[in-house]
Amino acid sequence: MVLIDLDRVSLEFRVRQFKRLTLKEFLVRGMFKRSSNPIMHVHALKNVSVRVAEGERLGILGHNGAGKSTLLKLLAGIYPPSSGSRRVVGRISSLFDIALGFELDSNGWENIHNRGYLQGETPKSIRGKVDRIAEFSELGQFLDMPVRYYSAGMMVRLAFSIATAIEPEILIVDEVLSVGDLAFQQKAGQRIRAMMSQARMIVMVSHDLQSLTNLTTRCLWMDHGRVKLEGTPGTVVKAYQQHSLQPLAAAA
C-alpha cells in the first residue's frame, strides 16, 4: 500500500537577514544586546491537509512562491513540518533540483553510478542500467569528460536520464517536463509518461496546464501557502486560468 497523509501541516522558515551568524558575533552581541542580524519569519505553508491514496495522480499548481515546491520537499521528507503531521507509506522517488548534485570534477560515468547509488541502487543493480542511461542521455563520448565542462542542457539531460531510470513507488515531480532541446523534450515527455504509468502514486508540480489536465486525476491550487481550491483537474485549472487572466482582462 502507498499513502501520503498530511494533517494540518504548517512550515515556517526562520531566515536571518545576513545569511549566517559568526561565533564572534554570537558571543559578543548575544550577551549584551539583541543581535543586529534579526530573524525573519516566512510562513511557507499554512495549515495544509492533503491525502493522496494509491493510484492517484495529484497535480499542484499556483503562482511563483505559492509554496508548491516547498510542499513537495515536505512530502519527500526533506523539510520537517513545523506543526501538524506527515505520514508517508511507500518508497519515494523525487525529481527536483535534478541538475544539482553532480561531482563536477568526475566524469559522466562516475556520476551516473553515484547518482544511482543515491537513488538506492547497488553496484549489481546499476550495472544493467548504466548503458541504458548513457544511451538515453545521447551524450556519447562526452560521458568521458568531467561534468564541469558540460553545458547546462547537457547536465540536465544526464540528470534526467539517471533520475528516470528507476521504478518508483511514489513519484514526486517538480517541473521537469521541459528539459533539454525540442527533440529531447519529446523523449523526456514520453519517458515521464511511461514512468507515471508504472508509479503507484504521483504528485507533480507544473505550470503546463495542458499536461496537468491530461496527466492528473486531481488538482490542488496553492496560494500563499494555503490550499485555495481542490478538485478535478478540469475545474481547478479553469478557475486558476480565470483568476490569473483577470488582471489582464481588466487592464484591456
Place this chain on the structure above:
Amino acid sequence: MFTYASHVWRIRHFWLSLVRMDLRTRYRRSVLGLGWSLLQPLAMTAVLCLVFSQILQNAQVSNYVPHLLTGLVCWNFMIGCALQGCQSFFLGEPYIRQCPLPLAVYPLRTTIGAFFHFTMAIMVLTVIVGIMRGAAAPAAYFSLFPSMLVLFVFGWSLAVLAGTSNVFFQDTQHLAEVGFQILFYLTPIIYRMSDVASHPSAWLLNFNPLVPFMQLIRAPLLDGAPPPVATFGWAIGMTAVAASLAATVLHKMQAKLIFHL
C-alpha cells in the same frame, strides 16, 4: 541509534563512491596516481632526515625524526578531519536538498578520505622506522589495528562536530585554524614529554586530549611495544565523549540542518 547506523550502512555505496571520486579527482592528472599518497609521507621523511642530520648527531636523528613523524602524521589526520569536516555539510548540500539521508554520511566522506592518507602514511612510517630502529614485536604492530579504529571514530566525531558548528557559525573554520595553531605547540609533536617535564606548566600537557591518541601510534612504532592499557582507556574514553556529543548533535540537527544551509 541502531536503525540510524543501519541506514548509514544501507547507503554505503553512495558515500563510498563519493570517497572514490574525491580520491580519483585528486590524483587524476598524475602518472603515479594513488602512488602520490605514499610519496607524500616519504618525501616528508626524507626532508626531515636531511634537515635534522645537519643539526643533530646520527644517533639522535634516528630517535628524534620518527618521533616527529609519528606526531605529525597523527596531528595531520586529526586536524584534517576537523578542518575538512567544517566544509562537509556544504559539500553535501545538493544531496541534502534532494534526498533525506542520515547526515552522518557527509562528515564520514571527508573522514574516510583523510583516513586513507593517514593509513598510507602509517604504512610508510612503519617500514621506515623499522629500518631505522629495527623491527618491533608483532604484538606491537597488531595493536595498530584497534588503535587506528579508535582514531577513525574520533576523527569522524570531530568532523561531525566541526561541520555542524560551521553551518551555524560561519567563522568556525577560521577560528579552528587559529586554535589548532596554538594547540600544535601545546601538543608534544616537535618536542617530547620528557623534554619539558621540568617546566612549571608541563602538567598542562596531561590535559591535552590529543596526547593519548598520539601515544597509541607512538608506543608500537617507537617503543616497539603495544600501548599501555591506560593509554587505550584514555583514548577510548575521549572517543566515547566525542562520539556521544556528535551523536547528540546529529540527533538534534537531523531535521533542522536543512534550514540553515
